[in-house]
Amino acid sequence: MAVEARLQHALERLAFTPVLLVCMDFDGTLAPLTDRAEDARALPAAGEALAGLTDLPETRTALVSGRALASLRDVASPDERTLLVASHGAETWIGPDAEPLELDDQQRDLLGVVTASVRRVVDAHPGTSLEEKPAGVVLHTRRAEPEVGDAATDEAVRELSTMDGVHVMQGKKVVEASVVSASKGDGLATLRELTGATGILFAGDDVTDETAFAALAPGDVGVKVGDGDTAAAYRAEDPEHVAELLSTVLRLRRDALDTPPLDRERVGPSLDE
Ligand SMILES: [Mg+2]
Structure with missing residues (x-):
């Protein structure tokens, strides 16, 4: 599996x-999908490449996930320098001084109503499960019979969509309701500002990653993992492919940083090229 020429060129x-x-x-994306969310781990090659990038100067790394922050930390064991955007942007970890997520009274009451609603759906559909997050609730249907999962999804979406202040997102075998308006695209914009990044590589596999692809600017590189419609300009087949891509970026970035500034101007492409 080689990195395709057009993508290779964009990464260069x-x-x-x-x-x-x-x-x-x-x-x-970094980790193959698993039946049990707590079993997911990044592929070793992907983890090593990301760690290598984290060690480079003028190079920042971040994880942008739908998982709650605590859950993301558990499975990803991120380097403390890696920035974290969790719960689709509702929770962030951008350094020791960052403020934790606080819900107001109204949001807290609403979260109670949402949780009760999803709990009813889960109780009526065997194999489905509920996950509580600081700002929302997730219905998981991966372990249910397909038709049971579909019925649960329909019912949850129907109920949750009528609630004011509730943001409903559908992903692969999940329906998520959040009482905080956030998206991965917002998260990406925050990270761009915070890091002063002049170029971003983002890869994601799910529908909820589309807001992040839409937040990319000219010169950034967006990679959709797997099949499905996307706003991303490039594609990767699976997490193995992503690991290879990250190794490629690590090698290219090292080479670029080793290039003396004068040569860099000569070989480095300008933005309007
Ligand atoms: Mg994903």
Whole structure:
């Protein structure tokens, strides 16, 4: 599995950006999907490449995930320098001084109503399960019979969509309701500002990653993992392919940083090229 030529070319250009931010979705991107969410782990090659990038100067790494922050930490064991955007942007970890998520009274009451609603759906549909997050609730249907899972999904979406202040997102075998308006795209914009990134690589596999692809700017590189419609300009087949891509970026970035500034101007592509 080689990195396709067009993507390779885009990565070669990106590697010369002054401040590089490498943002990765976790499940289905760094880590193969698993039946039990707690079993997911990044492929070793992907983890090593990301760690290598984290060690480079003028290079930042981030994980942008739908998982709750605590859950993301458990499965990803991120380097403390890796920035974290969790719960689809509702929770962030951007350093020791960052403020934790606080719900107001109204949001807390609403979260109670949402949780009760999803609990009723789960009780009526065997094999489905409920996950509580700081700002929302998730219905998981991966372990249910397909028709039971579909019925649960329909019912949950129907009920949750009528609630004011509740943001409903559908992903692969999950329906998520959040009482905080957030998206991975918002998360990506926050990371761009915070890091002063001049170029971003983002990869993700799910529908919820589309807001992040839409938040990319010219010169950034968006990679959709797997099949499905996407706003991303490039594709990877699976997490193995993503690991290879990250190794490629690590090598290219090292080379770019080793290039003396004068040569860098000569070989480094300009943005309007
Ligand atoms: Mg994913």
